[in-house]
Amino acid sequence: MTKPIDIQAAGPKNDRQAMWEIIRKYGVDDKTFTAVDIRSQLPAYPSLSKIRDYLTGLTAAEYLECKKHEKRGVPNSYTLKRDTGIEAPRVRKDGSLVTQGMARKQMWRTMKIIGEFNAHELATNASTETCLVAPRDAKDYIGHLHKAKYLHMTVKARPSGGQARYRLLPSKYTGPKPPKVQKVKSVYDPNLGKVVWQQEVTPE
Amino acid sequence: MNQTTNVVNLPPSGTTAPLQNVALCTRLLQQAMNRPTHLPGIVSFYGPSGWGKSISAAYASNKHSAYYIECKSTWTRKALLQAILKEMGIAPASTNYAMVEQISEELTLSGRPLIVDEMDHIVEKKAVEVIRDIYEGSNAAILLIGEENLPTKLRKWERFHNRILAWEQAQPADLTDTKHLANLYCKEVKIADDLLQIIQKASRGAVRRICVNLHRVQQVALSELGQDSITKAQWGKRELYTGEAPVRRV
Numbered sequence: 540m541t542k543p544i545d546i547q548a549a550g551p552k553n554d555r556q557a558m559w560e561i562i563r564k565y566g567v568d569d570k571t572f573t574a575v576d577i578r579s580q581l582p583a584y585p586s587l588s589k590i591r592d593y594l595t596g597l598t599a600a601e602y603l604e605c606k607k608h609e610k611r612g613v614p615n616s617y618t619l620k621r622d623t624g625i626e627a628p629r630v631r632k633d634g635s636l637v638t639q640g641m642a643r644k645q646m647w648r649t650m651k652i653i654g655e656f657n658a659h660e661l662a663t664n665a666s667t668e669t670c671l672v673a674p675r676d677a678k679d680y681i682g683h684l685h686k687a688k689y690l691h692m693t694v695k696a697r698p699s700g701g702q703a704r705y706r707l708l709p710s711k712y713t714g715p716k717p718p719k720v721q722k723v724k725s726v727y728d729p730n731l732g733k734v735v736w737q738q739e740v741t742p743e
Numbered sequence: 744m745n746q747t748t749n750v751v752n753l754p755p756s757g758t759t760a761p762l763q764n765v766a767l768c769t770r771l772l773q774q775a776m777n778r779p780t781h782l783p784g785i786v787s788f789y790g791p792s793g794w795g796k797s798i799s800a801a802y803a804s805n806k807h808s809a810y811y812i813e814c815k816s817t818w819t820r821k822a823l824l825q826a827i828l829k830e831m832g833i834a835p836a837s838t839n840y841a842m843v844e845q846i847s848e849e850l851t852l853s854g855r856p857l858i859v860d861e862m863d864h865i866v867e868k869k870a871v872e873v874i875r876d877i878y879e880g881s882n883a884a885i886l887l888i889g890e891e892n893l894p895t896k897l898r899k900w901e902r903f904h905n906r907i908l909a910w911e912q913a914q915p916a917d918l919t920d921t922k923h924l925a926n927l928y929c930k931e932v933k934i935a936d937d938l939l940q941i942i943q944k945a946s947r948g949a950v951r952r953i954c955v956n957l958h959r960v961q962q963v964a965l966s967e968l969g970q971d972s973i974t975k976a977q978w979g980k981r982e983l984y985t986g987e988a989p990v991r992r993v
Contacts, residue, residue: 549834624853625833645805652801652811652860663927664798666758667806701962715832730832 548625550714551732554585558593559627562603566619571606573614592632599634640717641670646680647717650707655693657702681705684718687726687736759802761923762950764790764913768799768886769806771911775884776807776856783906785878785885787862789893790913793986795950796888799913800858803886809856814864823870827857827877843873847880855883862889866896875903915948924950929957932964935974945983955984 548556561580565572574590581590594617598605603617629637642665649665650656656664662677684690689711696703714730721727724738759765768788775786790796804811810830814823824842828835831849836842850857857877865871866889878885887893897904916924918936921943925934934942938960946952963981964973 547834548832549829550832622852624849624855625831626853648805648811649801652797652804652813654797659928663757664759664801665805667802668758668760670805671758701958712829715830 550730554583554589555593556627557581558590562619563622566622569618571616571618573616575614596630596632596634597628600628600630602628642672642676643680643717645670646672646677651712655704655706657704659702680720683720683726683736687718689718757927759798762795762920763917764795765799765802767911767914769803771909772803772807772856772884772886775886775908778908780882783908784882785887785907786909787887787893787907788911788913789889789891791891793949793951794913794915796913797860798950800860800888804858807856809858811858811860813860814862816864818865818870820870820873823865823873843876843880846877850877850881850883856886857883858886858888860888862887862893863896866893871900871903875906878906916943916950916953918943921953924953925957928954929961931971932961933972934960935972937975938973938978941975942983945985949986952984952986959984
């Protein structure tokens with residue numbers, strides 16, 4: 540196998556993505572590594588237990604192979620067994636897949652493809668058998684993206700019936716990760732690593 | 744939360760999966776994904792505009808986590824490569840050659856397919872060769888979507904043409920499709936079968952026109968007639984949207 544060229548994810552990385560990219564580098568030469576090795580290369584220095592949890596999850600999901608040592612005090616060493624590309628696998632500690640955020644991901648992808656839509660059409664077109672998107676969820680997501688000026692409203696909602704119609708602005712397709720609506724009433728774009736809309740706080 | 748009540752009580756929406764073209768397109772992509780490795784892996788889905796090719800692509804790409812790009816007429820080879828890398832979330836390398844490698848590697852490792860929509864836009868340019876390079880480098884399943892004359896246009900690129908596993912034509916929407924669209928988008932009004940038949944005819948098989956007409960019929964039923972069902976007789980001589988410009992009456 541030829542040595543792969545250096546591939547890095549675009550935009551800022553979360554911890555999981557940063558860990559995965561380091562793991563992949565070890566995988567190039569089938570080198571083994573420990574949780575401490577990973578931490579020493581992370582700029583943000585997350586806690587060791589967080590790294591261990593991710594490694595345990597990846598092992599359970601058969602991305603990694605773990606070699607446990609008989610002797611106490613010797614850390615587990617890992618090797619990359621299954622490389623599935625740049626996107627860090629989203630696994631829990633027990634190896635099961637994190638499904639949270641699927642609906643948003645499907646909506647984000649669908650907006651780009653279908654052009655103009657209302658909440659109902661978006662929900663329908665973004666739905667698959669494994670992940671049905673509720674019209675209510677679509678409406679909420681659209682509302683936030685509109686506030687963040689990612690969507691342009693082409694037709695206003697009419698009181699007689701008829702939902703508002705929207706279009707994703709081409710320059711606002713910032714990448715494959717769906718912008719997140721945060722609990723603090725703001726929209727965060729993980730592709731850019733910044734908050735793109737925040738509810739204004741009116742001073743009392 | 745100030746949600747309006749009519750939204751809260753709606754059941755989760757159905758999927759577009761039962762529509763003919765959505766099913767055809769998804770099956771085609773699966774055919775490429777599940778082929779024996781010695782067979783070519785590019786498949787092509789084509790048909791007139793408005794027939795629901797893009798909604799088919801949306802469903803297929805959601806179902807199989809496909810990378811999706813929509814070509815623009817102004818795209819150069821470099822623009823095409825950069826667009827694919829953006830979709831993958833990978834920082835693009837500086838040369839075309841290196842970008843092809845980045846894409847091929849990502850496709851191989853992830854096992855995810857690539858969907859190239861509006862293929863017509865690049866079919867007359869050298870960008871076509873880029874798709875072939877990516878295919879050669881990854882052996883990934885690639886779905887090309889384009890307008891009715893895509894096969895004719897592609898014939899010019901013989902080396903490309905050889906690598907196509909299957910061609911599939913989009914089909915005009917039939918009455919079953921029209922009924923399903925009514926179930927999806929016309930929840931407040933029950934449209935009688937005889938009227939659905941007329942809608943299907945007037946729309947000449949185009950999913951986009953059917954949706955416009957369903958909306959129009961629903962509006963008439965609700966606001967003009969004030970009822971939650973409508974038949975052909977009640978619709979009467981009102982006009983349906985056919986996509987034709989109106990004829991001058993002199």
